[in-house]
Amino acid sequence: SKSILNFQRPYIGKSRKEIRDHILAKQVQIKKSEIPPGWSLEAADFINKCLQRKPANRLGLRGPNEVKQHVWLKDFDWVALLEKRVPAPLVPDKNADNFDSRYINNNNSNNENIRQNGMLLRRPSIQAMFNDYYCNGEIIEPPKPVQKRVPPPPANEQQLVR
Numbered sequence: 496s497k498s499i500l501n502f503q504r505p506y507i508g509k510s511r512k513e514i515r516d517h518i519l520a521k522q523v524q525i526k527k528s529e530i531p532p533g534w535s536l537e538a539a540d541f542i543n544k545c546l547q548r549k550p551a552n553r554l555g556l557r558g559p560n561e562v563k564q565h566v567w568l569k570d571f572d573w574v575a576l577l578e579k580r581v582p583a584p585l586v587p588d589k590n591a592d593n594f595d596s597r598y599i600n601n602n603n604s605n606n607e608n609i610r611q612n613g614m615l616l617r618r619p620s621i622q623a624m625f626n627d628y629y630c631n632g633e634i635i636e637p638p639k640p641v642q643k644r645v646p647p648p649p650a651n652e653q654q655l656v657r
Contacts, residue, residue: 518548519548522547522548523546523548524543524546525539525542525543527539535567537565537566537567538567540565540566540567541554541565541567541568544565592613
Protein backbone atom coordinates (compact mmCIF):
# COMPACT_ATOMS: atom_id res chain seq x y z
CA SER A 496 0.00 0.00 0.00
CA LYS A 497 1.08 3.62 -0.37
CA SER A 498 1.61 3.91 3.38
CA ILE A 499 4.46 1.37 3.24
CA LEU A 500 6.20 3.28 0.49
CA ASN A 501 5.90 6.54 2.43
CA PHE A 502 7.38 4.92 5.55
CA GLN A 503 4.07 5.05 7.39
CA ARG A 504 2.49 2.23 9.33
CA PRO A 505 0.12 0.28 7.08
CA TYR A 506 -2.30 -0.37 9.94
CA ILE A 507 -3.63 2.40 12.14
CA GLY A 508 -5.93 2.50 15.14
CA LYS A 509 -6.52 4.19 18.46
CA SER A 510 -5.68 1.09 20.50
CA ARG A 511 -3.65 -2.09 20.14
CA LYS A 512 -6.87 -4.06 19.73
CA GLU A 513 -8.02 -1.79 16.90
CA ILE A 514 -4.65 -2.14 15.13
CA ARG A 515 -4.75 -5.92 15.64
CA ASP A 516 -8.25 -6.06 14.16
CA HIS A 517 -7.04 -4.16 11.10
CA ILE A 518 -4.11 -6.55 10.68
CA LEU A 519 -6.39 -9.58 10.88
CA ALA A 520 -8.92 -8.05 8.49
CA LYS A 521 -6.66 -7.05 5.61
CA GLN A 522 -3.44 -8.23 3.99
CA VAL A 523 -1.25 -5.25 3.05
CA GLN A 524 0.64 -5.44 -0.21
CA ILE A 525 2.28 -3.20 -2.77
CA LYS A 526 0.15 -3.24 -5.88
CA LYS A 527 1.77 -3.07 -9.30
CA SER A 528 0.31 0.41 -9.83
CA GLU A 529 1.84 1.60 -6.51
CA ILE A 530 5.46 0.56 -7.12
CA PRO A 531 7.56 3.71 -6.66
CA PRO A 532 9.92 4.98 -9.34
CA GLY A 533 13.24 3.19 -9.18
CA TRP A 534 11.80 -0.01 -7.72
CA SER A 535 11.69 -3.21 -9.71
CA LEU A 536 8.84 -5.70 -9.78
CA GLU A 537 11.21 -8.09 -7.99
CA ALA A 538 11.78 -5.58 -5.16
CA ALA A 539 8.02 -5.15 -4.68
CA ASP A 540 7.58 -8.93 -4.74
CA PHE A 541 10.29 -9.30 -2.08
CA ILE A 542 8.56 -6.76 0.21
CA ASN A 543 5.15 -8.34 -0.37
CA LYS A 544 6.49 -11.78 0.52
CA CYS A 545 8.10 -10.43 3.70
CA LEU A 546 4.85 -8.71 4.72
CA GLN A 547 2.69 -11.80 4.61
CA ARG A 548 0.33 -11.75 7.55
CA LYS A 549 0.47 -15.50 8.09
CA PRO A 550 3.97 -16.63 9.09
CA ALA A 551 3.51 -19.89 7.13
CA ASN A 552 3.32 -17.82 3.92
CA ARG A 553 6.15 -15.42 4.77
CA LEU A 554 9.45 -15.37 2.91
CA GLY A 555 12.15 -16.81 5.15
CA LEU A 556 9.98 -19.35 6.94
CA ARG A 557 12.24 -22.10 5.62
CA GLY A 558 15.41 -20.29 6.63
CA PRO A 559 17.72 -17.52 5.47
CA ASN A 560 18.63 -19.27 2.23
CA GLU A 561 15.05 -18.86 1.06
CA VAL A 562 15.46 -15.09 1.47
CA LYS A 563 18.91 -15.07 -0.12
CA GLN A 564 17.64 -17.01 -3.14
CA HIS A 565 14.79 -14.59 -3.93
CA VAL A 566 15.13 -13.23 -7.48
CA TRP A 567 15.59 -9.65 -6.19
CA LEU A 568 18.74 -10.72 -4.29
CA LYS A 569 20.05 -13.19 -6.91
CA ASP A 570 23.08 -11.03 -7.84
CA PHE A 571 23.93 -9.94 -4.30
CA ASP A 572 27.44 -10.91 -3.19
CA TRP A 573 26.76 -12.56 0.17
CA VAL A 574 30.42 -13.60 0.58
CA ALA A 575 31.55 -9.97 0.22
CA LEU A 576 28.99 -8.99 2.88
CA LEU A 577 30.24 -11.70 5.22
CA GLU A 578 33.83 -10.58 4.64
CA LYS A 579 32.82 -6.94 5.25
CA ARG A 580 33.83 -5.82 1.76
CA VAL A 581 30.44 -4.24 1.02
CA PRO A 582 30.53 -0.48 1.61
CA ALA A 583 27.98 0.85 4.04
CA PRO A 584 25.10 2.61 2.29
CA LEU A 585 25.15 5.29 4.97
CA VAL A 586 28.05 6.34 7.16
CA PRO A 587 26.71 8.51 9.98
CA ASP A 588 28.42 11.76 10.87
CA LYS A 589 29.85 11.30 14.37
CA ASN A 590 29.24 14.96 15.17
CA ALA A 591 25.62 15.18 14.02
CA ASP A 592 22.21 14.06 15.27
CA ASN A 593 22.04 11.11 12.87
CA PHE A 594 18.35 11.43 12.12
CA ASP A 595 16.89 11.32 8.63
CA SER A 596 13.67 13.31 8.47
CA ARG A 597 12.61 11.43 5.32
CA TYR A 598 11.51 8.58 7.57
CA ILE A 599 8.89 10.40 9.58
CA ASN A 600 5.42 11.58 8.78
CA ASN A 601 5.43 15.26 7.94
CA ASN A 602 2.57 15.77 10.32
CA ASN A 603 3.11 19.13 12.03
CA SER A 604 1.49 17.88 15.25
CA ASN A 605 4.37 15.41 15.63
CA ASN A 606 7.06 18.09 15.21
CA GLU A 607 6.69 19.34 18.78
CA ASN A 608 6.92 15.78 20.16
CA ILE A 609 10.01 15.11 18.06
CA ARG A 610 11.62 18.33 19.31
CA GLN A 611 10.78 17.49 22.95
CA ASN A 612 12.13 13.94 22.58
CA GLY A 613 15.32 15.31 21.07
CA MET A 614 15.72 17.64 24.03
CA LEU A 615 15.11 14.80 26.50
CA LEU A 616 17.71 12.62 24.80
CA ARG A 617 20.32 15.35 25.22
CA ARG A 618 19.88 15.50 29.01
CA PRO A 619 23.02 14.45 30.88
CA SER A 620 20.98 12.04 33.01
CA ILE A 621 19.77 10.23 29.88
CA GLN A 622 23.21 10.26 28.24
CA ALA A 623 24.71 8.89 31.48
CA MET A 624 22.67 5.71 31.04
CA PHE A 625 24.85 4.93 28.01
CA ASN A 626 28.24 5.87 29.51
CA ASP A 627 29.44 2.30 29.95
CA TYR A 628 28.49 1.21 26.43
CA TYR A 629 31.19 1.13 23.85
CA CYS A 630 31.65 0.19 20.23
CA ASN A 631 34.48 -2.16 19.34
CA GLY A 632 34.16 -1.43 15.62
CA GLU A 633 31.84 -4.35 14.99
CA ILE A 634 29.05 -4.32 17.56
CA ILE A 635 27.87 -2.09 20.35
CA GLU A 636 28.16 -3.92 23.62
CA PRO A 637 26.58 -3.18 26.99
CA PRO A 638 28.81 -3.14 30.03
CA LYS A 639 29.74 -6.51 31.43
CA PRO A 640 27.92 -7.30 34.70
CA VAL A 641 30.09 -7.20 37.79
CA GLN A 642 30.42 -10.66 39.30
CA LYS A 643 30.03 -10.42 43.06
CA ARG A 644 31.99 -12.99 45.01
CA VAL A 645 29.82 -14.69 47.59
CA PRO A 646 31.86 -15.67 50.66
CA PRO A 647 31.38 -19.18 52.02
CA PRO A 648 29.03 -19.43 55.01
CA PRO A 649 30.57 -19.43 58.48
CA ALA A 650 31.68 -22.82 59.82
CA ASN A 651 28.78 -23.10 62.27
CA GLU A 652 26.24 -22.69 59.38
CA GLN A 653 27.99 -25.40 57.36
CA GLN A 654 27.27 -27.85 60.18
CA LEU A 655 23.56 -26.94 60.12
CA VAL A 656 23.25 -27.62 56.40
CA ARG A 657 24.00 -31.33 56.76
